Amino acid sequence: MGNSASSLPYAIGKQTAIVNDGWALHEGTQKSDGSDVSVFVAKKAVLNKTAIDRARDPSRTQLEPALHHFSYCKKLRHPHILQVLATLDTDHPNDANNATAVSSTAASQATKETGDLIIVTERCVPLDVWLQQENPPPEQLAWGLEVVVCALHFLHASANLAHGNISPASFFVTRAGDVKLWNFVLVTPTHQASGGLSNHFQTYEDLLTPQPYRSPERQQRNWAALAAEGTHAMDSFGLALLIAHFYGGTVPPPLQKAVQRLQTPNVKMRPRLQPLLKCPLFDTPYQKLQLQLEEFMVKPVEEKIAFWQNLTPQLQAALIPENLAVYKLMRIMKSTIDTICQSDSMRSQDMYRREYLLCESHPILVPSHHAVSSILKPLFFVGEHYLDNDFGKELTSTVSILFTVNDRGIRGALLQKASLFSKHLDKNTLNQAVFEPVCSGFSDSSSALRELTLKATLGMVPCLTPPSLEKLSRYLVRLQSDPEASIRTNTVIFLRKLAPHLTDTTRHKMLLPAYVRALKDPFTPCRLAALQSVLTSKEFFEPNILAGKVLPAVTPSLLDGAADVRKEAFTVVDDLLFALRQESERMNSQPDASAKTAVTAPGVPPSVPQTSTTPVPSAPSSGGYLTGLSSWMTSSAKPTEPVPSTARAGPPRSAPAPAISAPAAGAGYTPAAPLAMAHLTLDDDANDDDGGWGDDDLDVSEPPRAQRPTGVTTTKSSLFAPAPAEDDFFGSFDAKPVKQASLRVSSAGKLSIPAKKTKPVTKAAITKLAADDNMDDGWDEF
Numbered sequence: 001m002g003n004s005a006s007s008l009p010y011a012i013g014k015q016t017a018i019v020n021d022g023w024a025l026h027e028g029t030q031k032s033d034g035s036d037v038s039v040f041v042a043k044k045a046v047l048n049k050t051a052i053d054r055a056r057d058p059s060r061t062q063l064e065p066a067l068h069h070f071s072y073c074k075k076l077r078h079p080h081i082l083q084v085l086a087t088l089d090t091d092h093p094n095d096a097n098n099a100t101a102v103s104s105t106a107a108s109q110a111t112k113e114t115g116d117l118i119i120v121t122e123r124c125v126p127l128d129v130w131l132q133q134e135n136p137p138p139e140q141l142a143w144g145l146e147v148v149v150c151a152l153h154f155l156h157a158s159a160n161l162a163h164g165n166i167s168p169a170s171f172f173v174t175r176a177g178d179v180k181l182w183n184f185v186l187v188t189p190t191h192q193a194s195g196g197l198s199n200h201f202q203t204y205e206d207l208l209t210p211q212p213y214r215s216p217e218r219q220q221r222n223w224a225a226l227a228a229e230g231t232h233a234m235d236s237f238g239l240a241l242l243i244a245h246f247y248g249g250t251v252p253p254p255l256q257k258a259v260q261r262l263q264t265p266n267v268k269m270r271p272r273l274q275p276l277l278k279c280p281l282f283d284t285p286y287q288k289l290q291l292q293l294e295e296f297m298v299k300p301v302e303e304k305i306a307f308w309q310n311l312t313p314q315l316q317a318a319l320i321p322e323n324l325a326v327y328k329l330m331r332i333m334k335s336t337i338d339t340i341c342q343s344d345s346m347r348s349q350d351m352y353r354r355e356y357l358l359c360e361s362h363p364i365l366v367p368s369h370h371a372v373s374s375i376l377k378p379l380f381f382v383g384e385h386y387l388d389n390d391f392g393k394e395l396t397s398t399v400s401i402l403f404t405v406n407d408r409g410i411r412g413a414l415l416q417k418a419s420l421f422s423k424h425l426d427k428n429t430l431n432q433a434v435f436e437p438v439c440s441g442f443s444d445s446s447s448a449l450r451e452l453t454l455k456a457t458l459g460m461v462p463c464l465t466p467p468s469l470e471k472l473s474r475y476l477v478r479l480q481s482d483p484e485a486s487i488r489t490n491t492v493i494f495l496r497k498l499a500p501h502l503t504d505t506t507r508h509k510m511l512l513p514a515y516v517r518a519l520k521d522p523f524t525p526c527r528l529a530a531l532q533s534v535l536t537s538k539e540f541f542e543p544n545i546l547a548g549k550v551l552p553a554v555t556p557s558l559l560d561g562a563a564d565v566r567k568e569a570f571t572v573v574d575d576l577l578f579a580l581r582q583e584s585e586r587m588n589s590q591p592d593a594s595a596k597t598a599v600t601a602p603g604v605p606p607s608v609p610q611t612s613t614t615p616v617p618s619a620p621s622s623g624g625y626l627t628g629l630s631s632w633m634t635s636s637a638k639p640t641e642p643v644p645s646t647a648r649a650g651p652p653r654s655a656p657a658p659a660i661s662a663p664a665a666g667a668g669y670t671p672a673a674p675l676a677m678a679h680l681t682l683d684d685d686a687n688d689d690d691g692g693w694g695d696d697d698l699d700v701s702e703p704p705r706a707q708r709p710t711g712v713t714t715t716k717s718s719l720f721a722p723a724p725a726e727d728d729f730f731g732s733f734d735a736k737p738v739k740q741a742s743l744r745v746s747s748a749g750k751l752s753i754p755a756k757k758t759k760p761v762t763k764a765a766i767t768k769l770a771a772d773d774n775m776d777d778g779w780d781e782f
Helices: 003-007 044-049 063-075 104-110 127-134 138-157 199-208 223-229 233-246 253-262 274-278 285-294 301-316 322-342 344-348 370-402 408-415 418-424 427-443 447-458 466-479 485-501 504-519 524-536 543-559 563-588 591-596 625-634 729-733
Strands: 010-019 023-030 036-043 051-053 057-061 084-089 116-122 124-126 171-174 179-181 355-358 363-366
Touching (some): 051 199, 127 171, 138 179, 223 233, 285 322, 370 418, 408 447, 418 427, 418 447, 427 447, 447 466, 504 543, 543 563
């Protein structure tokens, strides 16, 4: 096709048919938006070597008729003539007039050229293909004939030209089912004032037109008779045969007389074509719809609105063919929306700011952009029922434009179709062209639009990107303070469904605070929705959060004023307790793992060291006083009766207590058998003896050897060695650490703690916590 073919804004696809004496029909697409077109291609070198009819006249090739058609197809413009979008002669890509009619000399010069002739038109198929594949109903056949008559009447009356080649090969059908006139290889004037029949017509007409479609005077080459009786004469004869071809050889009764008159051999008796349009066969609902569409752009606004409002019931009743709805109605609707919504000047005009809808009794003033609002219902019906996978391709740009219109009626209609957008639009378009403008509805002053926005956004959640989800969560936090109770309730339900799509960080910040706030809502359904949401979302909370925060937040609802809330609260509490019980059993079944992993107390961050609530057997290792004493006490075989303070047993102070020493580090150690619970006695002697520890003698670090108590021999790994600084249990209360006491073993084998005179200890002041100190629910982060 030559390199210059790449300059066309259309891509040429595969070949589908050979038509019109050397022209090949290809599929094509527009490079800018991917819309479908048809491309006719003819190679001049091949045309110049191919005779039209080698047996009859090998000297007459296909080249000159092809150039003749290439010339006229650009000149003739009519709704019922196949629309030409672009043409190109690759030998003369920069010549704007390369398609002018050629003379015999020009044709002779063109035979030396080797380029291609390219014609780009709307997507179409040959007439015979349409009749065989689509098998159109009678109403569509009648409309097809009517537009053929209209196209020929335009050619005769307005252009003063005869087509000269009426046959099935000269008609193509668009995707919308419209029959279009084509194949201008023999177009010619007929009147003597116009020069009469052209030499080109006289030279090629007997080879290009099928013999049955040639009128008797053409077969007799009586050109004077044709020139004297009018332009329509030769085309009228061919139309009669075409009508029979439309109906498979059986002409409908209303057209039988007309066909006979059109085929009369007497050229003077052949009627003109315009009166044929009055035939009752053409008067159908399908024709009325087509005529309305033809005149739609010049109709007043009120008639346009009434048309769109009456169109939806027809679509729902399947009174409109699918091809017409998709390829004609859809284009008109999109064109109307683009015209109104993209033009600021059009929006400012009074006809679009104040539009009237004619009713039975009186006109009613309708809101701004009502013309666009009336289009949306049939537009989305066609898109949802007929487009399928082409919805995004056809309506992405239109939907993006509609979301820029600041009109509640339009926005409400769009929000009702949000699930359709999520299904068919690509992820990038949905997040940028749909979700971003939708978010403005969360802060709209209309409560109905806010609630509709909330419900519509739910269908978009699976397609939203993490930044969009983060933005959505912030709007949901604001909606929990909405004055409308139904919006607050729906927000809680939304959060429950949104939770699986959020990140762990976002869930931690938002989910539990939102549920806690909803549990305190004065609206009963909102509290009930919050309880149901807690039950559904429990998998997103760690066990320590369930025990320390979720369960305490739910328990007040056990005594809620509403019976439904109380019933649901008991269900939630039972379920949470069951889950916590299972977690506890799991921890008990894994003692080794629980010893290695710090157990976090409910409601306390994992970073804070915790004291295990499970008794740990004593071991010869260093530890705090309370830890060692607790271990030792729990290892006793059985408790003994407490000894009254007046009869506490204990060894005499003069008797030295045997030292208790632990094995050296690294040596093997076998724990002794459990001892019976020993009586702990405190010495009532008030003297400050070196054998006991006073308050001034205590220290968390090991004292120097000279300061050690004389009653106990200590080693580096003493059983009751001081605890490390980070294990100070009382440190959190700002109290002075308790000092360790010296233990003595009496001759009876009992342990005793020497009594000493203690100094009065002033209790540390307890700082009262403010009511809101521990009520931070993470809400400020939004």
